[in-house]
Amino acid sequence: MRLSPDEIVFWQHGVFKLNATIVFTWVLMFVLAAGSKLITRKLSTGLERSRWQNLLEIVVTGIEKQLEEVGLNQPRKYLGFLGTLFLFVALASLATVIPGYEPPTGSLSTTAALALCVFVAVPFFGIREQGVGGYLESYVRPTFIMLPFNLISEISRTLALAVRLFGNMMSGAMIIGILLAIAPFIFPLVMTGLGLLTGMVQAYIFSILAAVYIASATRVPRPGPGAAAKQ
Amino acid sequence: MIIDWFTIGAQALNFLILVWLMKRFLYKPVLRAIDAREKRIAAELAGADEKKAEAQKEGDEFRRKNSEFDRQRAALLNKAAEEAEAGRRRLLDEARKAADALGARRREILRNEERSLHQAIRRLTQREVFAVARKALTELAGVSLEERLGGVFIRRLRELDGRAKTGFAGALKTAPEPALVRSAFDLPAEQRAAIQNALDETFPAGIRVRFETAPDLVGGIELSTTGQKLAWSIADYLAELEKGVEELLEKKDEPAAHSR
Numbered sequence: 001m002r003l004s005p006d007e008i009v010f011w012q013h014g015v016f017k018l019n020a021t022i023v024f025t026w027v028l029m030f031v032l033a034a035g036s037k038l039i040t041r042k043l044s045t046g047l048e049r050s051r052w053q054n055l056l057e058i059v060v061t062g063i064e065k066q067l068e069e070v071g072l073n074q075p076r077k078y079l080g081f082l083g084t085l086f087l088f089v090a091l092a093s094l095a096t097v098i099p100g101y102e103p104p105t106g107s108l109s110t111t112a113a114l115a116l117c118v119f120v121a122v123p124f125f126g127i128r129e130q131g132v133g134g135y136l137e138s139y140v141r142p143t144f145i146m147l148p149f150n151l152i153s154e155i156s157r158t159l160a161l162a163v164r165l166f167g168n169m170m171s172g173a174m175i176i177g178i179l180l181a182i183a184p185f186i187f188p189l190v191m192t193g194l195g196l197l198t199g200m201v202q203a204y205i206f207s208i209l210a211a212v213y214i215a216s217a218t219r220v221p222r223p224g225p226g227a228a229a230k231q
Numbered sequence: 232m233i234i235d236w237f238t239i240g241a242q243a244l245n246f247l248i249l250v251w252l253m254k255r256f257l258y259k260p261v262l263r264a265i266d267a268r269e270k271r272i273a274a275e276l277a278g279a280d281e282k283k284a285e286a287q288k289e290g291d292e293f294r295r296k297n298s299e300f301d302r303q304r305a306a307l308l309n310k311a312a313e314e315a316e317a318g319r320r321r322l323l324d325e326a327r328k329a330a331d332a333l334g335a336r337r338r339e340i341l342r343n344e345e346r347s348l349h350q351a352i353r354r355l356t357q358r359e360v361f362a363v364a365r366k367a368l369t370e371l372a373g374v375s376l377e378e379r380l381g382g383v384f385i386r387r388l389r390e391l392d393g394r395a396k397t398g399f400a401g402a403l404k405t406a407p408e409p410a411l412v413r414s415a416f417d418l419p420a421e422q423r424a425a426i427q428n429a430l431d432e433t434f435p436a437g438i439r440v441r442f443e444t445a446p447d448l449v450g451g452i453e454l455s456t457t458g459q460k461l462a463w464s465i466a467d468y469l470a471e472l473e474k475g476v477e478e479l480l481e482k483k484d485e486p487a488a489h490s491r
Contacts, residue, residue: 006235006238015237016237017235017237017238019235019238021238021242022238022241022242022245025242025245026245029245029248029249029252032249032252032253032257033249033252033253033256036252036253036256036257037256040256040257040260040261040264043260043261043263043264044264045264045267045268045271046268046271047268047272049264053261053264056257056261057261057264057265060257060258060261060262060265061265076258076262079258079262080250080251080253080254080258081250083253083257083258084246084249084250084253084254085246087253088246088249104242107238107242108234109234109235109236109238109239109242110238110239110242112234112239113238113239113240113241113242113243113245113246114242114243114246116239116243117243117246117247
């Protein structure tokens with residue numbers, strides 16, 4: 001029983017190896033980048049525009065709006081990171097309809113890598129917005145006692161991000177695999193549809209959670225009633 | 232082992248590369264296109280607003296000018312109407328005056344014509360009357376009448392009052408020529424002698440007398456010397472009568488002309 005596309009190794013030299021996760025990730029990267037490049041090659045700034053440009057604009061502005069709703073005041077700053085996160089995860093799960101494809105997000109290594117990126121990005125954006133002191137201060141808020149809990153939550157939510165996505169993607173692939181063995185005609189189809197839905201939901205959850213984390217780290221705390229009284 | 236650390240690193244790197252690629256090929260161009268479009272639409276909207284405002288302004292200006300034109304036109308029409316009315320009144324006055332003047336002139340001409348006609352008629356009548364009288368008396372006059380006339384003349388000569396007599400005497404005395412006795416007919420000798428006698432009786436000095444026949448006297452005798460004249464003739468009477476009638480007619484004409 002194969003749990004992860006990591007186990008399919010095409011080439012290995014010492015620690016360096018080329019497994020299915022990396023290969024499929026490259027394929028997805030190529031599709032995303034080449035597709036974007038192809039469509040944005042001749043963008044129209046007028047009122048008339050192509051369908052593909054329209055689609056991209058809807059996607060980009062939709063993501064931007066979502067980020068703004070989450071609480072990011074300047075969504076364009078985070079659009080590159082969070083938008084790519086969403087697009088990558090979404091495309092990875094959408095591509096499961098292609099036979100022979102293994103979603104890279106079904107590998108704990110990939111989800112852990114993404115979660116690690118979020119884990120690094122949160123303090124990165126937080127420090128960029130509030131400065132080192134301001135960001136570190138958020139760990140002892142509201143009181144110093146909260147520091148360990150804040151630290152634990154920081155780590156645990158990263159872990160949860162990684163495992164949640166991995167579990168969902170892997171389980172989807174696993175269930176389809178199992179059902180294929182038991183009832184090879186109707187159920188896999190239904191479960192594939194369900195898997196697409198879960199994949200989209202997971203992509204949404206993953207990027208929204210990352211956005212929320214970044215938002216909470218970058219938000220400059222408003223002076224409370226106590227601070228006002230001190231002044 | 233589910234987690235492969237090399238794969239984690241590779242995937243993290245892959246993801247970061249993907250982020251850069253997407254930024255480069257997707258977000259930036261798309262956002263730029265959207266911004267450009269928004270800017271363009273905003274510019275177009277602003278331009279449209281500006282044009283609308285301009286159109287509004289022009290419309291207002293046009294309406295204002297229109298109303299002003301209307302007002303001016305009405306004022307001009309009023310003025311023109313007033314001027315036309317004044318001109319009409321003036322022309323009517325002038326026409327009336329001209330008509331009055333013309334009428335007055337015509338009346339005056341008519342009156343003058345009438346007057347001159349009256350005068351002509353009067354003159355003609357007068358002339359005819361006197362001509363008739365003169366003709367009748369001339370035809371009636373004869374030697375016997377002459378004799379009677381000579382008698383009357385002699386009597387009048389004798390009846391001359393003192394002043395006239397002395398004036399006449401002075402004139403007769405100083406005159407270089409003889410006194411002239413004119414008569415309508417040739418006086419017979421005895422008549423001439425009677426007259427000579429009467430003269431001699433009336434005036435002391437001897438008076439030379441020359442007799443002459445003058446048919447225009449109609450009837451009667453006239454003694455004339457330098458500056459003095461003693462006459463008794465029908466022509467004299469007629470002349471006096473004519474003079475009196477003329478004076479009377481003129482007097483009658485004058486108040487008639489004034490009364491009109």
